[in-house]
Amino acid sequence: MVAITVPISVDTIPLVKCANAAAAAVPSVDLSAPGAAAAVADACRGVGFFRATNHGVPAALAEALEERAAAFFALPHKDKLEASARPLGYGSKSIGCNGDVGWLEYILLSVGSGSVAAASLPPLLRAALEEYTDAVREVGARVLELMADGLGVAEEHRGVLRRMVAPDEADELVRVNHYPPCPCPLAAGQRGVTGFGEHTDPQIISVLRSNRTGGLQIMLPDGRWVPVAPDPDSLFVNVGDSLQVLTNGRFQSVKHRVVAPAEGQQSRLSVIYFGGPAPAQRIAPLPELMREGERSLYREFTWAEYKKAAYKSRLGDHRLGPFELPAAKEPNSSDQHSSSNAVQPPARAPPHVAPVY
Numbered sequence: 001m002v003a004i005t006v007p008i009s010v011d012t013i014p015l016v017k018c019a020n021a022a023a024a025a026v027p028s029v030d031l032s033a034p035g036a037a038a039a040v041a042d043a044c045r046g047v048g049f050f051r052a053t054n055h056g057v058p059a060a061l062a063e064a065l066e067e068r069a070a071a072f073f074a075l076p077h078k079d080k081l082e083a084s085a086r087p088l089g090y091g092s093k094s095i096g097c098n099g100d101v102g103w104l105e106y107i108l109l110s111v112g113s114g115s116v117a118a119a120s121l122p123p124l125l126r127a128a129l130e131e132y133t134d135a136v137r138e139v140g141a142r143v144l145e146l147m148a149d150g151l152g153v154a155e156e157h158r159g160v161l162r163r164m165v166a167p168d169e170a171d172e173l174v175r176v177n178h179y180p181p182c183p184c185p186l187a188a189g190q191r192g193v194t195g196f197g198e199h200t201d202p203q204i205i206s207v208l209r210s211n212r213t214g215g216l217q218i219m220l221p222d223g224r225w226v227p228v229a230p231d232p233d234s235l236f237v238n239v240g241d242s243l244q245v246l247t248n249g250r251f252q253s254v255k256h257r258v259v260a261p262a263e264g265q266q267s268r269l270s271v272i273y274f275g276g277p278a279p280a281q282r283i284a285p286l287p288e289l290m291r292e293g294e295r296s297l298y299r300e301f302t303w304a305e306y307k308k309a310a311y312k313s314r315l316g317d318h319r320l321g322p323f324e325l326p327a328a329k330e331p332n333s334s335d336q337h338s339s340s341n342a343v344q345p346p347a348r349a350p351p352h353v354a355p356v357y
Protein backbone atom coordinates (compact mmCIF):
# COMPACT_ATOMS: atom_id res chain seq x y z
CA MET A 1 0.00 0.00 0.00
CA VAL A 2 1.18 3.51 -0.77
CA ALA A 3 0.93 6.03 2.01
CA ILE A 4 0.16 9.65 1.26
CA THR A 5 2.25 11.67 3.60
CA VAL A 6 1.57 15.34 4.02
CA PRO A 7 0.85 16.99 7.32
CA ILE A 8 -2.93 17.06 7.03
CA SER A 9 -4.53 14.81 9.61
CA VAL A 10 -7.11 12.30 8.41
CA ASP A 11 -9.38 13.68 11.15
CA THR A 12 -9.72 16.90 9.18
CA ILE A 13 -11.11 15.15 6.10
CA PRO A 14 -14.93 15.13 6.09
CA LEU A 15 -16.87 11.89 6.41
CA VAL A 16 -19.49 10.85 3.87
CA LYS A 17 -22.74 8.98 4.43
CA CYS A 18 -22.82 6.13 1.93
CA ALA A 19 -25.76 5.98 -0.44
CA ASN A 20 -27.89 2.84 -0.71
CA ALA A 21 -29.66 3.40 -4.02
CA ALA A 22 -29.14 1.00 -6.90
CA ALA A 23 -26.16 1.43 -9.22
CA ALA A 24 -28.57 0.52 -12.04
CA ALA A 25 -29.86 4.10 -11.97
CA VAL A 26 -26.79 5.25 -13.94
CA PRO A 27 -27.68 5.48 -17.65
CA SER A 28 -25.56 3.55 -20.09
CA VAL A 29 -25.11 4.41 -23.78
CA ASP A 30 -23.59 2.27 -26.51
CA LEU A 31 -21.81 4.95 -28.55
CA SER A 32 -21.78 2.74 -31.64
CA ALA A 33 -25.55 2.07 -31.62
CA PRO A 34 -27.90 3.82 -34.07
CA GLY A 35 -29.91 5.49 -31.28
CA ALA A 36 -26.82 6.87 -29.49
CA ALA A 37 -27.62 10.56 -30.05
CA ALA A 38 -31.06 10.32 -28.47
CA ALA A 39 -29.76 8.15 -25.61
CA VAL A 40 -26.92 10.60 -24.89
CA ALA A 41 -29.33 13.55 -24.85
CA ASP A 42 -31.78 11.67 -22.59
CA ALA A 43 -29.04 10.87 -20.10
CA CYS A 44 -27.74 14.45 -20.11
CA ARG A 45 -31.22 15.88 -19.60
CA GLY A 46 -32.07 13.46 -16.85
CA VAL A 47 -28.89 12.87 -14.84
CA GLY A 48 -26.09 14.80 -16.55
CA PHE A 49 -23.96 11.67 -16.51
CA PHE A 50 -23.72 8.35 -18.35
CA ARG A 51 -21.60 5.30 -18.86
CA ALA A 52 -20.30 5.08 -22.44
CA THR A 53 -19.60 1.66 -23.94
CA ASN A 54 -18.05 0.84 -27.31
CA HIS A 55 -16.09 4.07 -27.15
CA GLY A 56 -13.15 2.85 -29.20
CA VAL A 57 -10.29 3.74 -26.82
CA PRO A 58 -7.93 0.73 -26.87
CA ALA A 59 -7.76 -0.94 -23.45
CA ALA A 60 -3.96 -1.14 -23.81
CA LEU A 61 -3.65 2.68 -23.66
CA ALA A 62 -5.61 2.91 -20.43
CA GLU A 63 -3.77 -0.05 -18.92
CA ALA A 64 -0.35 1.39 -19.77
CA LEU A 65 -1.34 4.69 -18.22
CA GLU A 66 -2.71 2.97 -15.12
CA GLU A 67 0.50 0.99 -14.66
CA ARG A 68 2.77 4.01 -15.08
CA ALA A 69 0.64 6.22 -12.88
CA ALA A 70 0.67 3.55 -10.15
CA ALA A 71 4.49 3.40 -10.42
CA PHE A 72 4.64 7.19 -10.07
CA PHE A 73 2.38 7.27 -7.02
CA ALA A 74 4.53 4.55 -5.43
CA LEU A 75 7.57 6.89 -5.47
CA PRO A 76 8.75 8.52 -2.25
CA HIS A 77 6.74 11.65 -1.43
CA LYS A 78 9.72 13.99 -1.95
CA ASP A 79 10.23 12.67 -5.49
CA LYS A 80 6.59 13.24 -6.35
CA LEU A 81 6.77 16.78 -5.02
CA GLU A 82 9.30 17.59 -7.74
CA ALA A 83 6.37 17.46 -10.16
CA SER A 84 4.40 19.97 -8.12
CA ALA A 85 3.69 23.36 -9.71
CA ARG A 86 0.53 24.50 -7.95
CA PRO A 87 -2.24 24.58 -8.95
CA LEU A 88 -1.00 22.10 -11.57
CA GLY A 89 1.31 19.14 -11.19
CA TYR A 90 1.39 16.75 -8.25
CA GLY A 91 -0.85 17.42 -5.28
CA SER A 92 -1.79 15.57 -2.17
CA LYS A 93 -4.89 15.84 0.03
CA SER A 94 -5.35 19.51 -0.75
CA ILE A 95 -7.71 20.26 -3.67
CA GLY A 96 -7.60 23.76 -5.12
CA CYS A 97 -6.42 26.72 -3.07
CA ASN A 98 -9.36 27.28 -0.74
CA GLY A 99 -9.07 24.65 1.95
CA ASP A 100 -10.79 21.65 0.34
CA VAL A 101 -9.21 18.40 1.41
CA GLY A 102 -9.71 14.78 0.47
CA TRP A 103 -8.01 11.43 0.95
CA LEU A 104 -6.19 11.37 -2.37
CA GLU A 105 -3.12 12.36 -4.27
CA TYR A 106 -3.22 13.44 -7.89
CA ILE A 107 -1.53 14.79 -10.97
CA LEU A 108 -3.31 17.67 -12.72
CA LEU A 109 -1.96 18.81 -16.07
CA SER A 110 -2.89 21.23 -18.74
CA VAL A 111 -2.95 19.27 -21.98
CA GLY A 112 -0.40 20.21 -24.61
CA SER A 113 1.06 23.07 -22.58
CA GLY A 114 4.54 21.63 -22.07
CA SER A 115 4.16 22.85 -18.48
CA VAL A 116 6.90 22.62 -15.87
CA ALA A 117 4.89 20.04 -13.97
CA ALA A 118 4.51 17.82 -17.02
CA ALA A 119 8.23 18.10 -17.75
CA SER A 120 9.04 16.77 -14.27
CA LEU A 121 6.99 13.61 -14.73
CA PRO A 122 8.74 10.38 -15.72
CA PRO A 123 8.93 10.32 -19.55
CA LEU A 124 7.07 7.01 -19.80
CA LEU A 125 4.17 8.36 -17.76
CA ARG A 126 4.10 11.54 -19.82
CA ALA A 127 4.00 9.56 -23.06
CA ALA A 128 1.20 7.33 -21.74
CA LEU A 129 -0.79 10.36 -20.62
CA GLU A 130 -0.44 12.03 -24.00
CA GLU A 131 -1.44 8.93 -25.94
CA TYR A 132 -4.41 8.23 -23.70
CA THR A 133 -5.57 11.85 -23.75
CA ASP A 134 -5.40 12.00 -27.55
CA ALA A 135 -7.70 8.98 -27.74
CA VAL A 136 -10.14 10.21 -25.08
CA ARG A 137 -10.32 13.67 -26.64
CA GLU A 138 -11.70 11.95 -29.76
CA VAL A 139 -14.41 10.31 -27.66
CA GLY A 140 -15.26 13.65 -26.10
CA ALA A 141 -15.56 15.21 -29.57
CA ARG A 142 -17.81 12.40 -30.78
CA VAL A 143 -20.02 12.65 -27.70
CA LEU A 144 -20.34 16.43 -28.16
CA GLU A 145 -21.50 15.83 -31.72
CA LEU A 146 -24.02 13.24 -30.51
CA MET A 147 -25.24 15.70 -27.91
CA ALA A 148 -25.87 18.36 -30.55
CA ASP A 149 -27.66 15.80 -32.69
CA GLY A 150 -29.75 14.58 -29.74
CA LEU A 151 -30.68 18.17 -28.91
CA GLY A 152 -32.10 18.59 -32.39
CA VAL A 153 -29.41 20.90 -33.81
CA ALA A 154 -29.64 20.97 -37.60
CA GLU A 155 -27.05 18.76 -39.31
CA GLU A 156 -24.97 21.62 -40.71
CA HIS A 157 -24.48 23.06 -37.20
CA ARG A 158 -23.82 19.81 -35.36
CA GLY A 159 -20.15 20.57 -34.86
CA VAL A 160 -20.97 23.61 -32.72
CA LEU A 161 -20.08 22.00 -29.37
CA ARG A 162 -17.25 19.87 -30.68
CA ARG A 163 -15.48 22.87 -32.17
CA MET A 164 -15.39 24.61 -28.78
CA VAL A 165 -13.16 21.86 -27.44
CA ALA A 166 -10.99 21.61 -30.54
CA PRO A 167 -7.24 21.22 -29.81
CA ASP A 168 -4.94 24.27 -29.90
CA GLU A 169 -7.57 26.72 -28.74
CA ALA A 170 -9.35 24.71 -26.10
CA ASP A 171 -8.46 24.71 -22.42
CA GLU A 172 -8.08 21.02 -21.71
CA LEU A 173 -6.93 19.41 -18.48
CA VAL A 174 -6.16 15.86 -17.53
CA ARG A 175 -6.21 14.63 -13.97
CA VAL A 176 -5.04 11.33 -12.52
CA ASN A 177 -6.43 10.68 -9.04
CA HIS A 178 -5.08 8.05 -6.67
CA TYR A 179 -7.07 7.14 -3.59
CA PRO A 180 -5.18 4.73 -1.32
CA PRO A 181 -7.20 2.84 1.30
CA CYS A 182 -7.82 5.15 4.23
CA PRO A 183 -6.67 3.79 7.60
CA CYS A 184 -9.59 5.40 9.36
CA PRO A 185 -11.87 3.33 11.61
CA LEU A 186 -15.42 3.31 10.21
CA ALA A 187 -18.62 2.62 12.11
CA ALA A 188 -20.33 -0.55 10.81
CA GLY A 189 -19.54 0.20 7.17
CA GLN A 190 -22.00 3.10 7.23
CA ARG A 191 -19.59 5.92 6.56
CA GLY A 192 -16.63 6.63 4.38
CA VAL A 193 -13.94 9.24 4.21
CA THR A 194 -14.15 11.91 1.52
CA GLY A 195 -11.78 11.16 -1.32
CA PHE A 196 -13.00 14.04 -3.48
CA GLY A 197 -15.73 16.29 -2.08
CA GLU A 198 -18.99 16.95 -3.88
CA HIS A 199 -18.80 19.33 -6.81
CA THR A 200 -19.76 19.85 -10.43
CA ASP A 201 -17.06 20.13 -13.09
CA PRO A 202 -16.88 23.67 -14.50
CA GLN A 203 -15.87 22.74 -18.06
CA ILE A 204 -18.06 21.61 -20.97
CA ILE A 205 -17.45 17.88 -20.73
CA SER A 206 -15.48 15.46 -18.55
CA VAL A 207 -14.63 11.91 -19.55
CA LEU A 208 -13.57 9.58 -16.74
CA ARG A 209 -12.10 6.12 -16.55
CA SER A 210 -11.23 4.25 -13.37
CA ASN A 211 -9.76 0.95 -12.32
CA ARG A 212 -11.92 -1.71 -10.67
CA THR A 213 -12.26 0.11 -7.34
CA GLY A 214 -15.52 2.00 -6.83
CA GLY A 215 -16.12 5.11 -4.75
CA LEU A 216 -17.54 7.52 -7.32
CA GLN A 217 -21.08 8.68 -6.51
CA ILE A 218 -23.39 10.95 -8.47
CA MET A 219 -26.38 12.93 -7.27
CA LEU A 220 -29.68 12.23 -9.00
CA PRO A 221 -32.06 15.14 -9.70
CA ASP A 222 -34.12 14.12 -6.65
CA GLY A 223 -31.09 14.63 -4.39
CA ARG A 224 -30.22 10.94 -3.83
CA TRP A 225 -26.59 9.92 -4.06
CA VAL A 226 -25.97 6.75 -6.05
CA PRO A 227 -22.76 4.79 -6.36
CA VAL A 228 -21.34 4.31 -9.84
CA ALA A 229 -20.22 0.72 -10.30
CA PRO A 230 -16.61 0.74 -11.51
CA ASP A 231 -16.07 -0.54 -15.03
CA PRO A 232 -12.59 -0.14 -16.52
CA ASP A 233 -13.93 -1.06 -19.97
CA SER A 234 -16.31 1.89 -20.03
CA LEU A 235 -15.84 5.64 -19.97
CA PHE A 236 -18.07 7.88 -17.87
CA VAL A 237 -19.23 11.22 -19.23
CA ASN A 238 -20.13 14.22 -17.05
CA VAL A 239 -22.02 17.28 -18.20
CA GLY A 240 -20.05 20.30 -16.95
CA ASP A 241 -21.41 23.69 -15.83
CA SER A 242 -20.49 25.35 -19.13
CA LEU A 243 -22.52 22.82 -21.09
CA GLN A 244 -25.47 23.46 -18.80
CA VAL A 245 -25.29 27.13 -19.80
CA LEU A 246 -24.65 26.43 -23.50
CA THR A 247 -27.83 24.34 -23.54
CA ASN A 248 -29.76 26.88 -21.44
CA GLY A 249 -30.39 24.29 -18.76
CA ARG A 250 -31.56 21.49 -21.06
CA PHE A 251 -28.55 19.50 -19.85
CA GLN A 252 -27.60 19.66 -16.18
CA SER A 253 -24.11 19.47 -14.75
CA VAL A 254 -23.96 16.52 -12.39
CA LYS A 255 -22.94 16.76 -8.76
CA HIS A 256 -20.49 14.01 -7.91
CA ARG A 257 -18.02 12.98 -5.23
CA VAL A 258 -15.68 10.14 -4.36
CA VAL A 259 -15.62 8.09 -1.17
CA ALA A 260 -12.10 6.87 -0.43
CA PRO A 261 -11.54 3.11 -0.17
CA ALA A 262 -11.61 1.73 3.36
CA GLU A 263 -8.69 -0.11 4.93
CA GLY A 264 -8.24 -3.50 3.27
CA GLN A 265 -9.75 -2.38 -0.04
CA GLN A 266 -7.78 -1.75 -3.23
CA SER A 267 -6.68 1.76 -4.20
CA ARG A 268 -8.86 3.65 -6.66
CA LEU A 269 -7.12 5.12 -9.68
CA SER A 270 -9.08 7.37 -12.02
CA VAL A 271 -8.15 9.48 -15.03
CA ILE A 272 -10.34 12.37 -16.10
CA TYR A 273 -10.16 14.43 -19.27
CA PHE A 274 -11.76 17.87 -18.88
CA GLY A 275 -12.75 19.58 -22.13
CA GLY A 276 -13.01 23.34 -21.69
CA PRO A 277 -13.18 26.01 -24.38
CA ALA A 278 -10.71 28.77 -25.26
CA PRO A 279 -10.38 31.40 -22.51
CA ALA A 280 -12.11 34.09 -24.61
CA GLN A 281 -15.01 31.81 -25.56
CA ARG A 282 -18.34 33.37 -24.73
CA ILE A 283 -20.45 30.98 -22.67
CA ALA A 284 -24.09 31.63 -23.47
CA PRO A 285 -26.99 29.50 -24.74
CA LEU A 286 -26.37 28.35 -28.30
CA PRO A 287 -28.51 30.25 -30.82
CA GLU A 288 -28.89 26.92 -32.66
CA LEU A 289 -30.91 25.66 -29.69
CA MET A 290 -32.93 28.60 -28.52
CA ARG A 291 -36.61 28.76 -29.31
CA GLU A 292 -38.32 31.93 -30.36
CA GLY A 293 -39.01 33.96 -27.23
CA GLU A 294 -36.76 31.81 -25.02
CA ARG A 295 -34.54 33.84 -22.76
CA SER A 296 -31.18 32.90 -21.33
CA LEU A 297 -31.23 31.58 -17.78
CA TYR A 298 -27.72 32.97 -17.29
CA ARG A 299 -25.87 36.20 -17.56
CA GLU A 300 -23.21 35.95 -20.23
CA PHE A 301 -19.58 35.26 -19.32
CA THR A 302 -16.36 34.03 -20.87
CA TRP A 303 -14.66 30.79 -19.97
CA ALA A 304 -11.73 32.77 -18.49
CA GLU A 305 -14.16 34.60 -16.17
CA TYR A 306 -15.88 31.44 -15.06
CA LYS A 307 -12.62 29.61 -14.49
CA LYS A 308 -11.36 32.48 -12.35
CA ALA A 309 -14.58 32.45 -10.33
CA ALA A 310 -14.33 28.66 -9.94
CA TYR A 311 -10.75 28.87 -8.66
CA LYS A 312 -11.85 31.38 -6.03
CA SER A 313 -14.73 29.22 -4.81
CA ARG A 314 -14.94 26.13 -2.61
CA LEU A 315 -15.40 22.77 -4.29
CA GLY A 316 -19.00 22.35 -3.16
CA ASP A 317 -20.16 25.90 -3.92
CA HIS A 318 -22.98 26.37 -6.41
CA ARG A 319 -20.64 28.10 -8.82
CA LEU A 320 -23.23 28.95 -11.45
CA GLY A 321 -25.34 30.74 -8.82
CA PRO A 322 -23.86 34.22 -9.37
CA PHE A 323 -24.48 33.88 -13.12
CA GLU A 324 -28.11 32.80 -12.91
CA LEU A 325 -30.79 35.23 -14.01
CA PRO A 326 -34.29 35.44 -12.51
CA ALA A 327 -36.56 32.80 -14.05
CA ALA A 328 -36.83 33.30 -17.78
CA LYS A 329 -40.13 33.12 -19.59
CA GLU A 330 -41.10 29.56 -20.48
CA PRO A 331 -41.06 29.15 -24.26
CA ASN A 332 -44.55 28.88 -25.72
CA SER A 333 -45.42 25.39 -26.92
CA SER A 334 -46.45 26.82 -30.30
CA ASP A 335 -42.99 28.38 -30.87
CA GLN A 336 -41.25 27.53 -34.11
CA HIS A 337 -38.19 25.34 -33.77
CA SER A 338 -34.88 26.10 -35.42
CA SER A 339 -34.73 22.62 -36.95
CA SER A 340 -37.13 19.87 -37.92
CA ASN A 341 -36.34 17.93 -34.73
CA ALA A 342 -38.15 19.00 -31.59
CA VAL A 343 -35.96 21.08 -29.27
CA GLN A 344 -37.10 20.57 -25.70
CA PRO A 345 -37.32 23.45 -23.24
CA PRO A 346 -35.22 23.05 -20.08
CA ALA A 347 -36.28 19.74 -18.57
CA ARG A 348 -35.92 20.86 -14.95
CA ALA A 349 -34.79 23.78 -12.86
CA PRO A 350 -31.14 23.90 -11.74
CA PRO A 351 -31.00 21.79 -8.55
CA HIS A 352 -30.36 23.58 -5.29
CA VAL A 353 -30.31 20.46 -3.21
CA ALA A 354 -28.76 20.35 0.19
CA PRO A 355 -25.67 18.18 0.60
CA VAL A 356 -26.35 14.97 2.50
CA TYR A 357 -23.30 15.05 4.70
Ligand SMILES: O=C(O)CCC(=O)C(=O)O
Pocket residue numbers: 175177196201208210216256257258270272
Ligand atom coordinates in the same frame (compact mmCIF):
# COMPACT_ATOMS: atom_id res chain seq x y z
O1 LIG B 1 -11.62 10.49 -9.16
C1 LIG B 1 -12.77 10.38 -9.53
O2 LIG B 1 -13.31 9.32 -9.72
C2 LIG B 1 -13.57 11.64 -9.78
C3 LIG B 1 -12.79 12.88 -9.47
C4 LIG B 1 -13.42 14.13 -9.95
O3 LIG B 1 -14.62 14.27 -9.91
C5 LIG B 1 -12.58 15.20 -10.49
O4 LIG B 1 -11.34 15.06 -10.52
O5 LIG B 1 -13.16 16.23 -10.93
Ligand SMILES: [Fe+2]
Pocket residue numbers: 199200201256
Ligand atom coordinates in the same frame (compact mmCIF):
# COMPACT_ATOMS: atom_id res chain seq x y z
FE1 LIG C 1 -15.23 16.07 -10.94
